[in-house]
Amino acid sequence: MKKIVSLLLALALTAGLAACGGSPAPSSAPSSAPSSAPASGPASLPAASAPGGIEAFADLAGKNVAVNSVPISAEEFKAFYANTHGIEFASVKVTPTVLESTMMVQNGQVDGAITPVAATAEYFARQNADLRAVISDVPTDVAIALDAGNTELQSELNGAIRTLKEDGTIDKLTAAWVDNVTDENLKAEPAEKLEGADTLYVGISGDVAPLDYVSADGTPAGFNVALMNEIGRLLGKNIEFVVVSTDAKFSSILSGKIDAFFWHISILPLPETIAVTDSYYSTYISALVKQ
Known part of the structure; x- marks a missing residue:
């Protein structure tokens, strides 16, 4: 009988919490966290933002990006872009090739892969249906x-x-x-x-x-x-x-x-x-x- 009473009290308490808008504490990551984040990758590099919202190159401000083989460090590249072009990235990962940067976008590790040639971005976009090119107004x-x-x-x-x-x-x-x-x-x-x-x-x-x-x-x-x-x-x-x-x-x-x-x-x-x-x-x- 005591077990039955205890069970009834527990059910009543749960119903009361639901009526008041309460919920049990989550046992896993919030739903806003990327559900398909890669199992591996640079530990110091945050995962990419949720897809969408990047309609123009300037929308990469505050995002995580990769850039292929530049003669300066990632932090120097980040500072250079902020000071010269007014775009401040959340983080920068330097990779050896455009292909590797592109794969990081596809794997959800970064939000964008920067390339110095618009025709290259357009070429890779034609080869990959899940990608598209955004062109900046920064000449090179x-x-x-x-x-x-x-x-x-x-x-x-x-x-x-x-x-x-x-x-x-x-x-x-x-x-x-x-x-x-x-x-x-x-x-x-x-x-x-x-x-x-x-x-x-x-x-x-x-x-x-x-x-x-x-x-x-x-x-x-x-x-x-x-x-x-x-x-x-x-x-x-x-x-x-x-x-x-x-x-x-x-x-x-x-x-x-x-x-x-x-x-x-x-x-x-x-x-x-x-x-x-x-x-x-x-x-x-x-x-x-x-x-």
Whole structure:
């Protein structure tokens, strides 16, 4: 009988709490916490916000982002963006490649993957139905990075870029390799080798399609390859492409492994030991976010 009375009292108490709007203390995380947060990932990086709400690049303010291979630390990048562009990110994770940054968005680890080339964000968005590109109003330019002490090569490259701008070649390459690119026409034909000519070793990462791309069979391709082939023709040099990871670009130049590497200027400071040519392509900082 005592057990029955106790049970009736417990049921009455529960009903009373429900009537007053009370509820038992939760035994698990609040419902607002991401239910599909990855089991692994950087311990210091908070999970991404709930999907949605990012309609423009500026909406990444206060969000967690990833950026691929910048020559400064994550905290320096965060401070630079806040001071220069007025966008303060909650956290920044530096990754070796655009692909890794993109996967962090897909896995819910960050809210956006920043890339310095709008065409790259749009290319990755076309390849992944769950992603879309948001374009900022922050301009950036693409140039060729090289050893600051190699002023002769810098002068030669600048002269070739200037000629290719003036004769309309760069406009044609941009239309073919960036504006109207498809997977079918992304592969560049290798340039004919010049007998007895000097060789210019150019680093390529394959990480910034459709500008910097390496096809499935390991062949360097994309806009930058097509451009360098034209530059080689003008300078009378053979161009040899060397696949180098993006985070090893500057060390590869300074060690003499390569003579040059494609780089994005006007967004971040460069090491004093690295110089860049004139710009040959202008674009905007962009990001990949979830649909």
